[in-house]
């Protein structure tokens with residue numbers, strides 16, 4: 001007998017029939033003898049609807065009240081799922097994030113979990129109940145209701161699994177697992193059997209939409225095995241866990257893409273110590289989330305610096321750059337939202353030379369121009385025109401034979 005944490009996303013509990021189907025699956029899990037803690041998201045598009053509502057009554061809704069509003073979505077789901085479970089003869093108890101002891105810091109809208117006081121959830125399990133916890137929310141150290149950022153239910157689930165010492169965290173969603181590429185772009189994308197935490201981190205950070213990045217960080221830091229799977233077909237999905245040293249690593253596991261960023265270039269900044277520090281401090285102070293950074297070779301004491309930011313942060317970045325041009329004596333700056341990023345991810349890259357060259361050759365053959373490059377030990381990313389992204393993903397998936405069986 002083990003303990004499983006099962007997380008169901010918004011599409012998995014979108015309507016009464018879905019909620020009943022999820023309840024049936026939880027009953028099946030119980031019948032196999034496992035204890036279950038369930039984490040649920042808000043039904044369907046509830047969170048988006050609530051957000052829209054907030055902006056209909058106020059131009060700049062208070063962050064505290066926004067969290068109060070958004071957490072109501074998950075509250076609906078936990079109560080309905082418990083009712084459905086009881087209707088099927090299984091004892092169940094719902095908990096808000098606060099009741100489940102999810103303690104966070106005080107940053108509304110993007111709170112970080114600082115502690116989990118799992119006493120009440122453990123009590124429910126000991127009494128033989130299924131504990132159903134509202135995802136995406138907690139209570140701050142100063143006793144306000146907080147949310148963990150969009151997609152935060154994944155983080156709730158993994159954090160609870162770590163705190164309770166669960167055997168695994170199952171993330172149920174509307175896709176069957178993690179794929180070698182987005183199946184909407186690449187029709188022969190293949191479901192991966194397993195992935196290392198590091199590979200999943202890189203995929204989540206570069207546009208893979210299956211797991212929230214923070215949840216993967218949490219899983220890696222606490223060694224929680226994660227099983228991403230479908231709540232529609234219930235078939236086995238993709239396991240994310242520690243790299244298995246006895247198994248040969250695939251050279252490339254997947255190709256991801258992201259069209260949510262914009263590029264900013266500041267031209268002819270004086271090339272002297274402290275200029276980059278000044279620029280990126282000013283951006284950080286305005287909470288602009290800088291991703292890739294590229295500095296050109298210096299010419300006659302001046303250089304160009306390019307960086308990417310989420311498009312949502314672009315207007316703040318522009319305001320900062322206007323100030324920085326004046327303060328640094330740069331020649332001006334440009335910004336371009338029509339970029340995309342294509343990334344190759346694979347643990348085997350570490351020991352396999354030539355992958356970057358091959359990637360660039362594939363892009364060249366497709367006549368795709370590379371505007372920026374960044375790498376980690378298991379990832380190569382290229383910034384290209386947004387219009388070229390799909391063509392690039394398809395070509396890379398084909399060239400690295402990712403659609404063929406493992």
Ligand code: ASP
Pocket residue numbers: 009010041042047048073135136149150151152153154
């Ligand atoms: N309901 C929240 C959202 O839509 C949290 C989640 O689904 O994980 O972002």
Ligand code: MG
Pocket residue numbers: 009010041151152153
């Ligand atoms: Mg989600």
